[in-house]
Amino acid sequence: MEAIRSRLSFNLHVLATGAWVASLFLVALLAAREFRVAPWALSPANRLLSSTTAAVPAEAVSVPALILGAASIRVGDRAADALGHLTGSVRFLDRVEERGPLGTREVRSYQRADTDFILVLEPFERGGEPRVAAIYLK
Numbered sequence: 001m002e003a004i005r006s007r008l009s010f011n012l013h014v015l016a017t018g019a020w021v022a023s024l025f026l027v028a029l030l031a032a033r034e035f036r037v038a039p040w041a042l043s044p045a046n047r048l049l050s051s052t053t054a055a056v057p058a059e060a061v062s063v064p065a066l067i068l069g070a071a072s073i074r075v076g077d078r079a080a081d082a083l084g085h086l087t088g089s090v091r092f093l094d095r096v097e098e099r100g101p102l103g104t105r106e107v108r109s110y111q112r113a114d115t116d117f118i119l120v121l122e123p124f125e126r127g128g129e130p131r132v133a134a135i136y137l138k
Contacts, residue, residue, distance in 0.1 A: 055096040055107040056118055060136035066117060079106075079121040079130035089113050102126050105133075 065074045071085040086092075093109040093116070105122040120134040 055094075055109075056120075056136050057138060060118060060138050063135050063137055066135050066137075068112075073119070073132060073135065075132050075135060076124075077132045079132065082119065082121075082132050086110065102128070103130070106130070 065072055068085055068090065069088070073082045073085055089112055091111045093111050095109070096107040098105050100122050102125060103123040105120065108119045108121065110117055110119070116138040118134075118136040118138070119132060120136075121130045122133045123130050124133070
């Protein structure tokens with residue numbers, strides 16, 4: 001009877017150790033996968049705002065809001081609402097469109113009597129409506 005008990009306890013110990021080693025291997029495998037993906041995501045060819053940086057001049061300054069008379073446009077506003085505020089003395093100059101990771105990204109350039117500005121419009125989630133992602137002053 002003692003021989004059966006010692007053989008059974010030995011097998012339970014080996015099984016527990018094997019399960020622990022397998023779980024450790026799984027965690028190491030998942031960590032290695034995350035480390036392998038990170039350099040690809042940060043490479044210059046896959047930058048998120050690659051065309052935006054080409055459409056926005058280097059001297060442009062990012063601002064959180066733009067005041068247009070009685071109306072204002074803020075980062076996070078719906079694109080339809082923001083474009084509705086662009087009336088009167090605001091003149092449309094250029095539009096650059098590209099496919100972003102969450103949908104279509106538009107970079108629109110405008111001119112006003114006192115300054116030029118750029119609106120970046122893109123969805124903040126998959127299938128979401130476009131919003132103002134950035135405002136730049138030239």
